[in-house]
Amino acid sequence: xxxxxxxxxxxxxxxxxxxxxxxxxxxxxxxxxxxxxxxxxxxxxxxxxxxxxxxxxxxxxxxxxxxxxxxxxxxxxxxxxxxxxxxxxxxxxxxxxxxxxxxxxxxxxxxxxxxxxxxxxxxxxxxxxxxxxxxxxxxxxxxxxxxxxxxxxxxxxxxxxxxxxxxxxxxxxxxxxxxxxxxxxxxxxxxxxxxxxxxx
Amino acid sequence: xxxxxxxxxxxxxxxxxxxxxxxxxxxxxxxxxxxxxxxxxxxxxxxxxxxxxxxxxxxxxxxxxxxxxxxxxxxxxxxxxxxxxxxxxxxxxxxxxxxxxxxxxxxxxxxxxxxxxxxxxxxxxxxxxxxxxxxxxxxxxxxxxxxxxxxxxxxxxxxxxxxxxxxxxxxxxxxxxxxxxxxxxxxxxxxxxxxxxxxx
DNA sequence: TAGTAATGAATGAACGTTCATTCGCTGGAG
DNA sequence: CTCCAGCGAATGAACGTTCATTCATTACTA
Numbered sequence: 001x002x003x004x005x006x007x008x009x010x011x012x013x014x015x016x017x018x019x020x021x022x023x024x025x026x027x028x029x030x031x032x033x034x035x036x037x038x039x040x041x042x043x044x045x046x047x048x049x050x051x052x053x054x055x056x057x058x059x060x061x062x063x064x065x066x067x068x069x070x071x072x073x074x075x076x077x078x079x080x081x082x083x084x085x086x087x088x089x090x091x092x093x094x095x096x097x098x099x100x101x102x103x104x105x106x107x108x109x110x111x112x113x114x115x116x117x118x119x120x121x122x123x124x125x126x127x128x129x130x131x132x133x134x135x136x137x138x139x140x141x142x143x144x145x146x147x148x149x150x151x152x153x154x155x156x157x158x159x160x161x162x163x164x165x166x167x168x169x170x171x172x173x174x175x176x177x178x179x180x181x182x183x184x185x186x187x188x189x190x191x192x193x194x195x196x197x198x199x200x
Numbered sequence: 201x202x203x204x205x206x207x208x209x210x211x212x213x214x215x216x217x218x219x220x221x222x223x224x225x226x227x228x229x230x231x232x233x234x235x236x237x238x239x240x241x242x243x244x245x246x247x248x249x250x251x252x253x254x255x256x257x258x259x260x261x262x263x264x265x266x267x268x269x270x271x272x273x274x275x276x277x278x279x280x281x282x283x284x285x286x287x288x289x290x291x292x293x294x295x296x297x298x299x300x301x302x303x304x305x306x307x308x309x310x311x312x313x314x315x316x317x318x319x320x321x322x323x324x325x326x327x328x329x330x331x332x333x334x335x336x337x338x339x340x341x342x343x344x345x346x347x348x349x350x351x352x353x354x355x356x357x358x359x360x361x362x363x364x365x366x367x368x369x370x371x372x373x374x375x376x377x378x379x380x381x382x383x384x385x386x387x388x389x390x391x392x393x394x395x396x397x398x399x400x
Numbered sequence: 401t402a403g404t405a406a407t408g409a410a411t412g413a414a415c416g417t418t419c420a421t422t423c424g425c426t427g428g429a430g
Numbered sequence: 431c432t433c434c435a436g437c438g439a440a441t442g443a444a445c446g447t448t449c450a451t452t453c454a455t456t457a458c459t460a
Binding site: 010041042043044045048 | 405406407408409
Binding site: 033043044046047052 | 448449450
């Protein structure tokens with residue numbers, strides 16, 4: 001057991017190093033020896049744990065997409081109204097972004113890239129599918145504007161990623177107050193005027 | 201004269217090939233011989249026109265950022281009200297994205313990357329600086345929400361990029377009607393309730 | 401001591417870049 | 431009009447380096 005633990009520690013060190021380097025330099029901009037050095041192992045050791053560089057980026061991609069999804073959904077108010085659900089989603093995703101900044105950078109950088117395999121694309125698709133019913137339900141209640149759910153997702157996540165990137169470049173500072181302001185902006189964009197008025 | 205024309209054609213062929221490959225595969229994912237092959241020239245020829253791969257990506261970055269900026273500003277209604285200005289900005293940027301899809305993908309892919317030089321970063325900064333006064337003016341008139349202008353920019357451009365990417369992945373189709381819907385969503389997000397009500 | 405985990409030098413392919421050579425046009429001589 | 435010397439543009443083989451990956455060897459554990 002103690003031995004198995006040791007083995008898993010080494011695997012984890014490799015994954016951590018790879019996440020950080022991929023997030024900063026991208027897949028093609030990062031070399032395997034570089035990952036090995038940062039992880040504190042020999043280059044050959046990586047191939048005891050992964051089939052190769054592509055397999056490694058796919059393991060990372062799926063792991064962090066599922067982690068992000070789980071992180072948000074673990075506190076999602078399934079029975080609450082649309083406004084509260086949107087607020088929870090928004091706040092929780094920023095909490096994730098601030099807790100795991102490398103993971104957010106990695107996921108954005110490697111989104112839909114050609115070296116991701118079918119299983120990784122499926123993880124991506126499943127994530128969107130989980131979200132869609134909540135949007136449709138809110139639209140049926142007349143609280144979200146009646147556009148394609150994909151448009152709501154693209155705008156919301158796009159705005160969120162835009163803010164995270166802007167913060168990374170030093171143009172804004174992601175304080176709780178600013179995140180709340182941005183939440184209000186985003187909600188008043190996607191919600192119907194009626195729903196917005198009801199809130200007042 | 202006719203000879204000089206020929207020379208410039210070759211330079212342009214290299215830039216076109218590089219734009220397309222960088223947009224699809226990224227900087228590190230594209231090799232110089234690959235660019236040469238796509239441009240229909242020998243690898244060595246590239247070095248008659250550019251100092252190297254890094255110089256090439258910087259030339260492309262600055263060229264397309266300035267082109268995009270010029271494309272939008274050439275029809276910008278400087279004296280109109282904030283709502284009309286936002287509409288013009290939004291529509292014109294989508295027009296650019298649909299006219300030069302590779303350029304938009306390239307600019308997004310290579311934004312703020314470590315191989316961009318100081319001059320390219322300056323081009324980036326100047327672009328934001330041009331926009332800021334219009335946002336501040338609209339805020340003074342009480343038509344845009346009173347948050348940091350950078351937040352308005354990050355959310356607006358983030359949402360726009362989110363839509364363009366979603367379209368590239370086949371999740372939505374960028375019809376004029378959809379672009380107009382998205383414009384309305386974005387404007388009702390960043391504008392004050394008072395300004396939104398006035399429009400009705 | 402047996403067996404597995406880890407190593408890092410070795411490998412061949414591919415990288416960005418260079419440069420000796422070739423190509424193709426131009427303008428003056430015959 | 432024909433020829434070819436001169437010259438910059440274009441080439442692609444060759445360079446040294448670095449890449450991802452392999453594997454014979456070593457180190458460690460049980």
